[in-house]
Amino acid sequence: MRTLSALLLAVPALLVGQAAPLDGGRLDPAWFGSAAVFTPSTALGLQWVKPGLDLKGRTLHVRDWQPAIWLLGKRATHDEHLLMRMAPSLVPGLAKGLAKGLKGALPVSHTAGDLFLLGRVVDATGGSGDEQFATQPCTLTFDLKLVDADSGELLAAFHHTLEAANADYMALRHTRWSEDLGRLLSQSVGARPAAPPKAAAPAPVHPAEPPFDLEGALRRIEGLKRDGLLSEAECEALRRKATARGKPS
Numbered sequence: 001m002r003t004l005s006a007l008l009l010a011v012p013a014l015l016v017g018q019a020a021p022l023d024g025g026r027l028d029p030a031w032f033g034s035a036a037v038f039t040p041s042t043a044l045g046l047q048w049v050k051p052g053l054d055l056k057g058r059t060l061h062v063r064d065w066q067p068a069i070w071l072l073g074k075r076a077t078h079d080e081h082l083l084m085r086m087a088p089s090l091v092p093g094l095a096k097g098l099a100k101g102l103k104g105a106l107p108v109s110h111t112a113g114d115l116f117l118l119g120r121v122v123d124a125t126g127g128s129g130d131e132q133f134a135t136q137p138c139t140l141t142f143d144l145k146l147v148d149a150d151s152g153e154l155l156a157a158f159h160h161t162l163e164a165a166n167a168d169y170m171a172l173r174h175t176r177w178s179e180d181l182g183r184l185l186s187q188s189v190g191a192r193p194a195a196p197p198k199a200a201a202p203a204p205v206h207p208a209e210p211p212f213d214l215e216g217a218l219r220r221i222e223g224l225k226r227d228g229l230l231s232e233a234e235c236e237a238l239r240r241k242a243t244a245r246g247k248p249s
Helices: 004-009 077-102 167-186 214-226 232-246
Strands: 039-041 045-049 060-062 115-126 138-148 154-164
Touching: 060 077, 077 115, 077 138, 077 167, 138 167, 154 167, 214 232
Parallel strands: 060 115
Antiparallel strands: 039 045, 045 154, 115 138, 138 154
8 A cells, every 4th residue: 555655745736726636635725724735744744934934033822723624525434433532642742743833943832822723533443443463554635824913924834634543552653743844944044144253255135025915914914813713812912913023104
């Protein structure tokens, strides 16, 4: 049986908005937004990272996952049982793996941060239903997206299916996958360059930062609230931040 990684490497980049169902219907582009253009990755499945992403000085807030969406429809009882067993370990395993992969390059928090990491399960299969004599692997398919907490801008997107013999091994696979994700994100947290010597030529002038898109930020904040990812209080706080940032200096 071909592995998932081999299958992913055999297909071209998956473009958001294409007519054919993505990953057999398990990938819903609308949850990520039009910015995400997925490409296959050996370690992480399908991924998109904003070009030039710079996470220096940021803090990663790993939020509770949304309820499972079951994009292919409800599964058999043992499939739902797998998800029930996995659910308590999803966020802790994600945070643990991220911290290990990041190696201190980016703080990881369960309670606060200016980066939101949002997740949800979109499909699961519980194998043969008998963990002692399982002949079919369990699978867990999930989405993750990294968004700016102030503006709601999408910064990175991931979609992957894990396979394991049972729920215990699945939890280990999930944590290891999260460690690989941490390594990827650490590449966007480069070391601050040393100041040039006095005799050195002046540093090149970088183009000015584009004006803050207040209207777009407010739309994205409303979208996060509509998806149930922000409370009314959180939404109102982000609206105030975005409005203050959008005022002319």
